[in-house]
Amino acid sequence: MSASVTTAPAAAGTALWERDAVLAVDHLTMRFGGLVAVNDLSFRAGRGDITALIGPNGAGKTTVFNCITGFYKPTEGMMTLRQEEGATYLLERLPGHSVNWKARVARTFQNIRLFTGMTVLENLLVAQHNKLMIASGFSVLGLLGIGPYRADEARAIEKAKYWLDKIGLTDRADDPAGDLPYGDQRRLEIARAMCTDPILLCLDEPAAGLNPRESNELNRLLLDIRRDQGTSLLLIEHDMSVVMEISDHVVVLDYGTKIADGTPGEIRDDPKVIAAYLGVEDDEVEKVEAEVGV
């Protein structure tokens, strides 16, 4: 067992909300030279919840994602991923590639990163490459169908077809991914991440650039993923209609520091959040409160 994995049950006396957290972020700090992009951030993402991470431009949201998903090693702090069956991973200690296939955390990017020259179907199969290579035993015999490779390959194709159907792109399976309209590419990227069977799916601005119809389709897809797969979602989003409609829990960052953490309703009425979005100074918060009537 690696140093980053424990299977110990939650300590007696641990608060219920903590036992039910799929992800616990504790005292996360990320510095780039003299710049503190994330400052002593702690929050929980509930199992089966949709948790939104919001904040003005440059607040540190993508940096938090990059730490959780293994792209950055944080300067300080712990990020604990608890799988339902009891395995616990300290994400900051895992090599970047293990965060996806071992801890089962998947992500999408602010700028879509599909393989645009590959077909839609191929994009969903490539996502399952790791599993297939393991099934092949990393040998030619495996690839020729001796051992579990063939059955796993059939399962990979079935899974890809399932997600094609879910995102309504079965008819476009053989088209290059780069030929799809923007909204379809966004949904394909989510489907590709789901092909890795994540426990936690991190979405960086999934609604960016979508029109209202596409944004509604996205909301439906994310709610379906939560309901049908039981996947927990963590999303960065600027589109407040998406945040308010589908999130269970919202964490607000400003200049790398958490300024609020609560339900969408609580966040909407929080004067500190209103002030951060309006860009006012701390000593003007009371004035803003009076103006917005909270």
Ligand SMILES: Nc1ncnc2c1ncn2[C@@H]1O[C@H](COP(=O)(O)OP(=O)(O)OP(=O)(O)O)[C@@H](O)[C@H]1O
């Ligand atoms: N690799 C890096 N090197 C140096 N500074 C960085 C790096 N990545 C991010 N930053 C800085 O850290 C701060 C937080 O950036 P980050 O991209 O995390 O914010 P954000 O909340 O995601 O912003 P946006 O909503 O505009 O995407 C910014 O000041 C940014 O310039």
